[in-house]
Amino acid sequence: QVQLVESGGGLVQAGGSLRLSCAASGRTFSSYAAGWFRQAPGKEREFVARISRSGGSAYYADSVKGRFTISRANAKNTVYLQMNSLKPEDTAVYYCAAGGTYAGIGRYDYDYWGQGTQVTVSS
Numbered sequence: 001q002v003q004l005v006e007s008g009g010g011l012v013q014a015g016g017s018l019r020l021s022c023a024a025s026g027r028t029f030s031s032y033a034a035g036w037f038r039q040a041p042g043k044e045r046e047f048v049a050r051i052s053r054s055g056g057s058a059y060y061a062d063s064v065k066g067r068f069t070i071s072r073a074n075a076k077n078t079v080y081l082q083m084n085s086l087k088p089e090d091t092a093v094y095y096c097a098a099g100g101t102y103a104g105i106g107r108y109d110y111d112y113w114g115q116g117t118q119v120t121v122s123s
Contacts, residue, residue, distance in 0.1 A: 002026040002112040009117030020081040022096030030074040033103040036081045038092035047105040086121045
Protein backbone atom coordinates (compact mmCIF):
# COMPACT_ATOMS: atom_id res chain seq x y z
CA GLN A 1 0.00 0.00 0.00
CA VAL A 2 1.07 3.54 -0.77
CA GLN A 3 -0.55 6.64 0.66
CA LEU A 4 -0.24 9.87 -1.33
CA VAL A 5 -0.88 13.42 -0.11
CA GLU A 6 -0.77 16.39 -2.47
CA SER A 7 -0.06 19.97 -1.47
CA GLY A 8 0.82 23.28 -3.06
CA GLY A 9 -2.39 24.14 -4.86
CA GLY A 10 -3.98 27.56 -4.70
CA LEU A 11 -5.14 30.62 -6.58
CA VAL A 12 -2.77 32.25 -9.06
CA GLN A 13 -3.07 34.77 -11.86
CA ALA A 14 -2.61 33.77 -15.46
CA GLY A 15 1.07 33.66 -16.32
CA GLY A 16 2.02 32.75 -12.77
CA SER A 17 3.60 29.62 -11.33
CA LEU A 18 2.86 26.99 -8.72
CA ARG A 19 4.71 23.92 -7.53
CA LEU A 20 2.70 20.93 -6.43
CA SER A 21 4.15 18.29 -4.14
CA CYS A 22 3.04 14.74 -3.53
CA ALA A 23 4.35 13.03 -0.41
CA ALA A 24 4.24 9.24 -0.35
CA SER A 25 4.26 6.87 2.59
CA GLY A 26 4.00 3.14 2.91
CA ARG A 27 5.87 0.91 0.52
CA THR A 28 9.08 2.06 -1.16
CA PHE A 29 8.05 4.90 -3.43
CA SER A 30 10.94 4.33 -5.81
CA SER A 31 9.28 1.05 -6.79
CA TYR A 32 6.52 2.98 -8.57
CA ALA A 33 6.18 5.16 -11.59
CA ALA A 34 4.33 8.37 -10.70
CA GLY A 35 1.91 10.56 -12.56
CA TRP A 36 -0.12 13.72 -12.28
CA PHE A 37 -3.67 13.96 -13.53
CA ARG A 38 -6.24 16.73 -13.35
CA GLN A 39 -9.99 17.03 -13.41
CA ALA A 40 -11.94 20.17 -14.19
CA PRO A 41 -15.63 20.50 -13.25
CA GLY A 42 -17.81 18.48 -15.60
CA LYS A 43 -14.85 16.92 -17.37
CA GLU A 44 -13.08 13.57 -17.32
CA ARG A 45 -9.87 13.15 -15.35
CA GLU A 46 -7.02 13.70 -17.79
CA PHE A 47 -3.36 12.85 -17.90
CA VAL A 48 -0.88 15.65 -17.26
CA ALA A 49 2.59 14.13 -16.75
CA ARG A 50 4.33 10.92 -15.89
CA ILE A 51 7.79 10.09 -14.52
CA SER A 52 9.67 6.81 -14.38
CA ARG A 53 10.70 5.10 -11.16
CA SER A 54 14.21 6.49 -11.28
CA GLY A 55 13.16 9.90 -12.54
CA GLY A 56 15.21 9.40 -15.67
CA SER A 57 12.36 9.78 -18.12
CA ALA A 58 9.23 11.89 -18.22
CA TYR A 59 6.27 12.32 -20.53
CA TYR A 60 3.77 15.16 -20.84
CA ALA A 61 0.39 15.88 -22.27
CA ASP A 62 0.63 18.20 -25.28
CA SER A 63 -1.41 20.82 -23.44
CA VAL A 64 1.27 21.30 -20.77
CA LYS A 65 4.47 20.46 -22.65
CA GLY A 66 7.04 23.20 -22.26
CA ARG A 67 5.22 24.75 -19.30
CA PHE A 68 5.08 21.98 -16.69
CA THR A 69 7.92 19.87 -15.32
CA ILE A 70 7.53 16.67 -13.33
CA SER A 71 10.35 15.53 -11.05
CA ARG A 72 10.86 13.30 -8.07
CA ALA A 73 13.12 12.95 -5.03
CA ASN A 74 13.02 9.30 -4.06
CA ALA A 75 15.08 9.94 -0.94
CA LYS A 76 12.23 12.18 0.22
CA ASN A 77 9.45 9.96 -1.16
CA THR A 78 8.13 12.98 -3.03
CA VAL A 79 7.12 13.82 -6.58
CA TYR A 80 6.70 17.38 -7.81
CA LEU A 81 4.92 19.23 -10.57
CA GLN A 82 6.35 22.63 -11.41
CA MET A 83 3.75 24.62 -13.33
CA ASN A 84 4.78 27.78 -15.15
CA SER A 85 2.95 30.13 -17.50
CA LEU A 86 -0.34 29.01 -16.06
CA LYS A 87 -3.52 29.56 -18.04
CA PRO A 88 -7.16 29.70 -16.92
CA GLU A 89 -7.74 26.39 -18.68
CA ASP A 90 -5.28 24.78 -16.26
CA THR A 91 -7.85 25.27 -13.49
CA ALA A 92 -8.67 21.85 -12.04
CA VAL A 93 -8.18 19.52 -9.12
CA TYR A 94 -4.75 17.96 -9.54
CA TYR A 95 -4.16 14.37 -8.45
CA CYS A 96 -0.96 12.49 -7.83
CA ALA A 97 -0.88 8.77 -8.65
CA ALA A 98 1.51 5.83 -8.32
CA GLY A 99 1.58 2.75 -10.49
CA GLY A 100 3.68 -0.08 -11.82
CA THR A 101 6.82 0.28 -13.89
CA TYR A 102 4.90 0.56 -17.16
CA ALA A 103 2.17 2.88 -15.94
CA GLY A 104 1.55 5.36 -18.70
CA ILE A 105 -1.05 7.96 -19.59
CA GLY A 106 -4.14 6.00 -18.70
CA ARG A 107 -5.77 6.58 -15.33
CA TYR A 108 -6.37 2.86 -14.94
CA ASP A 109 -2.61 2.24 -15.11
CA TYR A 110 -2.33 3.62 -11.59
CA ASP A 111 -3.11 1.80 -8.39
CA TYR A 112 -2.81 4.54 -5.79
CA TRP A 113 -4.21 8.07 -5.75
CA GLY A 114 -4.04 11.12 -3.56
CA GLN A 115 -7.04 13.18 -2.51
CA GLY A 116 -6.25 16.02 -4.91
CA THR A 117 -5.34 19.68 -4.58
CA GLN A 118 -7.22 22.55 -6.19
CA VAL A 119 -5.47 24.84 -8.66
CA THR A 120 -7.35 27.92 -9.81
CA VAL A 121 -5.92 30.26 -12.43
CA SER A 122 -7.62 33.62 -12.80
CA SER A 123 -7.57 35.61 -16.03
